[in-house]
Every structure is written in C-alpha cells, then in structure tokens.
Amino acid sequence: MTEILGVTIPESSFLNMKEDEIRKILKEQHETLPNGWKSEHVEAWRKPLKLVRDYKKNIVQRIKGESISQNFTSHEYGRLSHNPDKFPLFYLKSKNWDDDKPSILIVGGVHGYEPSGIFASIEFAEKNEDNNFNYVIFPCLSPWGYEMDHRWNYEAQDPNRGYVVNSDIEECIHFMDAIDTLGKTFLGSIDLHETPDRDITLRIMRASRFGTPLVQDYQNIPQGFYLVVDSYYKSGKDGFIKSINNAVANVVDIAQDKEVLNVPNENGVVYLDIPGLGATWLRENNISRYAATTEVYSTPIGNKKSIEGQLAAIKGLCENLTLEIKS
Ligand SMILES: [Zn+2]
Numbered sequence: 001m002t003e004i005l006g007v008t009i010p011e012s013s014f015l016n017m018k019e020d021e022i023r024k025i026l027k028e029q030h031e032t033l034p035n036g037w038k039s040e041h042v043e044a045w046r047k048p049l050k051l052v053r054d055y056k057k058n059i060v061q062r063i064k065g066e067s068i069s070q071n072f073t074s075h076e077y078g079r080l081s082h083n084p085d086k087f088p089l090f091y092l093k094s095k096n097w098d099d100d101k102p103s104i105l106i107v108g109g110v111h112g113y114e115p116s117g118i119f120a121s122i123e124f125a126e127k128n129e130d131n132n133f134n135y136v137i138f139p140c141l142s143p144w145g146y147e148m149d150h151r152w153n154y155e156a157q158d159p160n161r162g163y164v165v166n167s168d169i170e171e172c173i174h175f176m177d178a179i180d181t182l183g184k185t186f187l188g189s190i191d192l193h194e195t196p197d198r199d200i201t202l203r204i205m206r207a208s209r210f211g212t213p214l215v216q217d218y219q220n221i222p223q224g225f226y227l228v229v230d231s232y233y234k235s236g237k238d239g240f241i242k243s244i245n246n247a248v249a250n251v252v253d254i255a256q257d258k259e260v261l262n263v264p265n266e267n268g269v270v271y272l273d274i275p276g277l278g279a280t281w282l283r284e285n286n287i288s289r290y291a292a293t294t295e296v297y298s299t300p301i302g303n304k305k306s307i308e309g310q311l312a313a314i315k316g317l318c319e320n321l322t323l324e325i326k327s
Contacts, residue, residue, distance in 0.1 A: 036211030112145020117192025120310030163281035247316025
C-alpha cells in the first residue's frame with residue numbers, strides 16, 4: 001500500500017486484475033488526487049516518506065573502498081542542495097586513463113529506487129576485469145531517491161526526464177556539467193534501470209503530479225528485461241543492442257510482451273524517443289556513439305539476480321565494442 005496525499009493506493013493487488021478493472025480503479029483514485037501539484041503538494045507527498053537506506057554507508061564507503069581505489073579515482077561533482085552534507089555526488093574514472101583507448105560510460109541510480117544499476121556499476125568497478133577501455137562510472141545519480149526508495153527526487157521530479165538544455169532537475173544538471181568538465185567522448189554508454197511492479201502505482205502519482213492524462217498512461221509491466229534505445233539505431237549500427245540482449249538472456253528472461261511503453265517490443269528492444277532521457281542526451285550531443293538504457297524486471301527475480309542481469313548487460317556492451325575496435 002502506498003499513501004499519496006491522503007489517498008491509499010494498493011500495489012500488489014493490481015497484478016491479478018484485468019486491465020479494465022485496473023484502469024477503473026486508477027481512474028477513481030486519480031480523480032480524488034489534485035491535477036498538477038503545487039509546492040504544498042510536494043511537501044505533503046514528501047512528509048510520510050521514510051528513510052530506508054544509507055547512501056554514505058552502502059555506496060560512498062564502497063566506492064571509496066580499497067578494491068575500487070586500486071583502479072579508479074573518485075571525483076566529487078556536486079552536492080544535492082537540500083542536504084549537501086548528506087549527499088555528495090561522485091563519479092569514478094579509470095586511474096590509468098589512456099587517450100589511445102576508447103572509453104565507456106556507465107550510469108546507475110538515475111532512479112534511486114532501482115538499486116541494481118547502482119550495485120552492478122560498483123561491482124563492475126571493483127572487479128575491473130576489462131582493460132580494453134577507459135571507464136567513467138556514475139554509480140548513483142539520485143542518492144536521495146536511493147535513501148527514500150523512490151523514483152523521484154526531493155522536489156518530486158523524475159531525473160530521467162531532465163537531460164535537456166536549461167534543465168531544472170538538479171541531479172541531471174550536476175551530471176551534464178560533470179560530463180562537460182570531463183571533456184571526454186565515449187564509444188558506448190549504458191544507463192542501468194529497472195521496471196518493478198511498483199510502477200503501476202507510480203503512474204497514478206505521475207499523472208497527478210504533472211497533471212497529465214492517466215488512462216493513456218496505463219501500460220502493463222513488461223514481463224522481463226528490455227532495452228530502450230533511440231529510433232536512430234533502427235537504421236543499422238545495432239550490433240551493440242544484440243550483444244547486450246544476448247548476454248542478458250543467459251542470466252534473466254527477455255520480455256516477450258508484444259508492446260512495451262506503447263511501442264512494438266522487438267525481442268526485448270524498444271525503440272523510443274522520449275525527450276529528456278539520459279541516453280538520448282548522450283547520443284544527440286555526440287558524447288556517446290552508442291547509448292542504451294537497460295530495464296530489468298526486478299520484482300519477480302529480486303535484487304541479486306537483477307544485479308547479475310545489469311552486469312551481463314555491461315559485459316555485452318563491452319564485448320561488442322571490443323569487436324568493433326579490433327575489426
Ligand atoms: Zn528507471
């Protein structure tokens with residue numbers, strides 16, 4: 001159960017209902033919620049949220065740990081303004097940076113309630129098994145969301161819609177500034193996400209928060225892993241996409257749903273142009289030649305398996321780009 005502005009929203013009970021029934025309930029609940037939030041709504045939304053994790057203990061300590069420090073330097077690239085002491089932001093950069101090697105960018109925790117990307121990127125840095133590339137790793141873009149186990153940031157904004165010029169989303173501004181300061185381009189990048197069952201509930205909140213229509217916004221939760229990429233990659237250059245999904249298929253199921261996010265699902269690949277996505281920003285600005293967003297269906301498989309899926313996705317990307325640089 002989630003309580004949002006005094007309205008109680010069931011979560012798991014949706015899973016066994018028919019789509020029409022879900023739509024009806026969502027519509028009723030949506031009608032009782034405000035249509036577009038003012039600052040007092042954001043405050044009221046934030047009030048009952050409880051801290052469930054510890055960013056410094058679980059993440060910062062680990063990225064400053066010995067195994068990562070052997071191969072990476074960590075860099076603070078900003079602090080979240082509502083609590084700067086608690087939320088310094090870090091990225092990792094390969095210690096032995098070699099400008100003759102291509103580089104890969106790995107991003108986790110854009111949505112703080114999707115922890116598998118955070119821990120897969122940390123584990124990847126700890127193991128440091130692939131020396132064909134330089135790496136820049138942003139393990140956790142949204143530490144407040146991580147601590148509160150929420151998709152949104154402190155201001156109830158969605159960080160994976162904020163990679164735009166004149167963005168007002170702090171997490172994205174810090175990231176884009178850090179990329180700009182780094183001054184590097186990447187052969188490939190991967191942004192690690194999850195799609196949990198909880199997203200059904202979040203859709204009601206999103207419609208209320210942003211005053212957007214609800215019914216059109218209802219979709220099923222895809223039953224497995226899928227990759228979101230720009231439609232740009234439809235015209236070829238899709239070797240990295242296949243390589244990622246092949247690697248993931250060894251570990252977790254690939255979504256077989258006919259449609260995902262209202263577009264055809266092509267064997268676990270969804271071509272989608274959503275303004276403000278991190279991967280889109282990286283590709284459009286020629287920061288990364290290949291850019292993909294992973295979506296692990298985390299609810300049935302749990303965190304450990306989700307991390308394995310994300311690690312497989314990173315590996316699949318590296319494998320394909322290794323072939324590319326050697327060909
Ligand atoms: Zn996400």
